[in-house]
Amino acid sequence: MDTIIDFLNTIFWGYVLIYGLLAVGIYFTVRLRLVQIIHFPEMIRSVMGASESDHAGITPFQALCTSLASRVGTGNIAGVAVALYLGGPGAIFWMWIVAGLGMATAFAESTLAQLYKIKDEEGHYRGGPAFYIARGLKAPWAGAVFSVCLILSFGLVFNAVQANSIADAMEGAFGMPKLTSGMILAAMTGVIIFGGIATIARVAEIVVPFMAVGYLGVALFAVFMNLSEVPAVFGLIFESAFGFGSAAGGVAGSVAAAMLNGVKRGLFSNEAGMGSAPNIAAVATPDPHHPVSQGFVQSLGVFIDTILICTATALLILLSGALVPGSGLTGTQLTQAAMSHHIGWVGPYFVAVAIFFFAFTSIIGNYSYAENALVYLGVGGRSGRAVLRLAVLAMVVWGAYESVATVFNAADASMGLMATVNLIAIVLLSGLVARLTRDYLEQRRAGKKPRFTASSMPDLAGQIDPDIWSRP
Secondary structure (H helix, E strand, O other): OHHHHHHHHHHHHHHHHHHHHHHHHHHHHHHOOOHHHHOHHHHHHHHOOOOOOOOOOEOHHHHHHHHHHHHOOHHHOHHHHHHHHHHOOHHHHHHHHHHHHHHHHHHHHHHHHHHOOEEOOOOOEEOOHHHHHHHHOOOHHHHHHHHHHHHHHHHHHHHHHHHHHHHHHHHHHHOOOHHHHHHHHHHHHHHHHOOHHHHHHHHHHHHHHHHHHHHHHHHHHHHHHOHHHHHHHHHHHHHHHHOOOOOOOOOOOHHHHHHHHHHHHHHHHHOOOOOOOHHHHOOEOOOOOOHHHHHHHHHHHHHHHHHHHHHHHHHHHHHHOOOOOOOOOOHHHHHHHHHHHHHHHHHHHHHHHHHHHHHHHHHHHHHHHHHHHHHHOOOOOHHHHHHHHHHHHHHHHHHHHOOOHHHHHHHHHHHHHHHHHHHHHHHHOHHHHHHHHHHHHHHHHOOOOOOOOHHHOHHHOOOOOOOOOOOO
16 A cells, blocks of 8 residues: 555656646636736735625635635644755745745635535535536536545544644643643544534634734744844845855755755645635635635635745744754754744744644644535535544544554545646636636726626526525
8 A cells, every 4th residue: 555655646746736736826827817916905805805694604804714724734834944954945935936826726726616606404605626526517526536535635634644743742842742632632623623614714713813923923023133134035045046156055956956845845835726725715705796706815825824924934944044954953843943043942832832723723724624525425414524523533633642654645645636636627617717807807997896696607507506696
């Protein structure tokens, strides 16, 4: 099994997804005419919208926070440090490039998720890639494959990995036994996920801004304390990215290493194109009442995850002088060393607490995605959700205590298949994304508040829910 899994991961992550995600990001950036750059203010406007009188879904801000809960994880702390160690400062530049392109991909997949959403038996919105694959491409079998992969990877195994990161951090900083960490974490998770997606969204809109602002605040403190060195650090990032001067000296592979590690870590961190965040994008009640509105919201999520939070970690490390090629100091330990330089003995404890919040919110965010996939498979009733929730809690306890290397590799392969299916789907449906985007922007330019109705695109009859997309 290990041999098969390693082969699949080599194919998916060595070839298909690295180049596929980049190519799709470039494709949507060009086809949508730099929508993620030119219309950036629209992202802010869409996030701040209310949910009108429709309470079948969560608010745009809650959708953003829940997607960030999943996106912002240990990769923002340990992953960035690994990228810097293996690729040098230039890796950060390529993370920025990948985020810029990924914003267009996230825009496309979340717009489609909004368009094809449905109401479940309890009157709540549900949707995601499985739904637009089944309805838009008439390939329900592919939607089922996607859903099973999502549940296995995000719903179960990745939650075990996040629990493992928390347990390691708590043991290292406070001497807490891993099993104790796992039991406490499972209890906290259970309280939230048994409340359903609405409870997850309410928790996320409180915890995610708190953790993001707190982490960014420490980074800004470090920047202001070393303000005179900041221009040189940015210069180093650009020089290393292109191999100018001696900036990349001592780093394995120089430009190639910077590009490879920056691209990989950027893609892993922001999840654009993976098909994960669209599951929560579909649950939102957008304002304006248009699928493109939620596309803008989730595009902003990629920006916050990579351009803001990953850059914050990079600046903390580069300003500290803790990055020493060949020293063996990498991952969480490198970030802790950098934090110790900036805020003293509190640094390692701060990183441990940050990992706790980043990883814990990832667990509840990942669960919300899996619940949507369960609904698509037709087993999303109360008993089905109860089984999934208990399985998640069991994986949290197990992941905190055990090494999860082999299972994590299996989940990587599962996510690779899931992402490949999603990328093919959004490219095939790209014409529809372009039409929706054009409709939204034309209404905005005409001075109207954009609104989408099913009757405006009669060719979608039978694919989308006319009750959801009718004029109130």
